Amino acid sequence: MEKSKRLKGKDQITIGIFTAIYFVASLASNISGGLHPIIWIMSPVLAALLGATPFMIMVTKIKKPFAVLMMGIVVGFIYFIMGQFPITMPIAFVVGAIIAEIVRSITGYNKFWSNALGYSFFCLGMTGSPLPIWVYRESFFTQIKEFGMPEGYIKGLEQLASPSMLFIMVILTLIAGFLGALIAKKLFNKHFAKAGVV
């Protein structure tokens, strides 16, 4: 790798700060998932919209490879160490960040479109929060049956946890990521470009 493409001390600090802001945004959408299971399943979508601005500023400031991967690893690790989320969370974040890095390396680090596309894949990391519904599907349902719930309820639940629901969640998250990046661009043009910071 060329020397100028390496992440220097300044880049590391910038990544660290915007990772913190992204983390707070994603945590907020995660907490709101406690209100209702549907909101829980859709919390990655909300996170994709809220977290776009810090992410987009980060990638505009640091046009280098691996910046996004670092962000994904750190966010996933903090979720893991807090103990509030199962192991699916860090795995999903790392996988999402790797896909985002691949997309960025193919389409280029300078363009808005490539970063926006990268962001929508990065957002898949947040799907790690409701992912246990599908990954541990059997374990979930054996436990629920243990409570002595009638068959009808379990059928309703199985619909909620169907593979098509997973598909909808992933697609909506990708779309919301791109939309979030567009909103972030609007904010850039309105505020940050004038201030000359981005």
Place this chain on the structure above:
Amino acid sequence: MGIRANIMLGRANFLENTRGEKAPADPRTMIILLFMVNIIAFSDKSIFIELITIALLFSLLVYSRCTRIGFILIGMFASIIFLQYYVFPNSLPVFATIFSMLSVYIRKIIPSLMVGSIIIKRIPMSYLILVFRKWRVPERIITILSVTIRYFPAIREESTHIKDAMKLRGIKGFAKIEAYTVPLMLSAINTAEELSAAAVTRGIENPIKKTSSFDIQFSIKDYVFIAAGILLVISTILV
């Protein structure tokens, strides 16, 4: 979701670690335990092992002087069990369908929540950094992680200022999101500039291996904790 408990306790940030006080165990032990607890929770099928795990973790919480959180989490666990076995089967279908899934999830993450609270409350960040160095985690990731964790209190402070300013100006509705994001980002950009200048002056880009002023070592209690964890994992797999 489980995370609410921590928010309610106001312990969502990592800086409230007790510096200088002795950590309850080696940080490595706690991270290994966190992995084990995850395995137990998501492969567990007998309530007996679940109860033993919860009881052992509760005593670990008490040992780590996190008694209050321990009682809150035990209370959460007990009320979820009560809901699942007595309230849901006898309640309105709508209510039961909606919350049974979430309750199973929370019940499964309570053990890791217990270990996580100990790490967040009782293991100082500098100890964790030392662990990562020992595990040969790339120095870049360590720097980013420590900046991230130390920036959380700054976000909190900044957001109270922004909220006050919004109240003064009477900003309402959707404009709030914009009025909230922009100053937060601008201050973050400035902080990044200032912090990097300071860090570069202090030699963050020095390629020499970094040292620490203290050392961590496994003691007998660490081996005891890990042995107990291994026993539980094996019994979960066998049952």
